[in-house]
Amino acid sequence: MSEIQYIISDLDGTLADTFEANYQAYKSVFGKYGFELTRESYRRCYGFKLDDLCRNLGFSFDTDLLEKIKEQKAACYPEFFSFLRPNMVLINFYRAFRQQGGHLALATTASRKNVLNILDYLQLGSLFDFIIVGEEVKRGKPDPECFLLALHRWGIGPEKVLVFEDSEIGIKAAEQAGLKVLGIRNGFYET
Structure with missing residues (x-):
């Protein structure tokens, strides 16, 4: 790898x-x-x-x-x-990754206003190189459009990219974009 x-x-x-x-x-x-x-x-x-x-x-x-x-x-x-509960383990990992020279993007189909409000509330706005939001894509996950747009913005291929996702549709979207993906288990989708 x-x-x-x-x-x-x-x-x-x-x-x-x-x-x-x-x-x-x-x-x-x-x-x-x-x-x-x-x-x-x-x-x-x-x-x-x-x-x-x-x-x-x-x-x-x-x-x-x-x-x-x-x-x-x-x-x-x-x-x-x-009611928001930040994933501090992941956030701290992202901060350390950035300090080591890594690049971070946020790709979500949530609306820009909601995303910016959450990032502001959690004080995470400066953590990402850029964000991709729902208004920028025509199709939501499991379509890979948001991930392909991130690759395009960086001007790179999928080889050195890892996606962190929690949902089946998000994981499927990342895989369809040819990306390596790490599923975050959180219990939302368990019955």
Whole structure:
């Protein structure tokens, strides 16, 4: 195996346990429109882009309302940041990797506003060379688009890159991009 010089990290469930904060924010917003979101149903779709989340939950919204829901969720999300649990073991590893000259990127399908708010709250904004967010990709994971975009931004191939991911769809996306991937076990996807 070649020496790893680049790491791409996922955010939700990898860099931090964001499940409960996301669940509470979505539950609050969906409730305003008469839709009940259970923890179990959200767990099955955790990590999906909003349109995929709604489709998998059987929620039907027109494009304008979907955009409004996205904005309302982003606006109320910081109210639930007390539920965030940073993965300090991984964060400390990333810091040491950076100090040794390694390169880090964050690749997530979460919205830019949510990502920047989380990184600001956790004081991790300067940790990454760049971030890739949901607005920059047409397709969410398991499509490899976000990882391929990271490689393109660095101007490199996959040989010296390692991805840290927690979800099956994220792991599949990294593998489809030809990347080595380390799965982070966190219990979200266990039944």
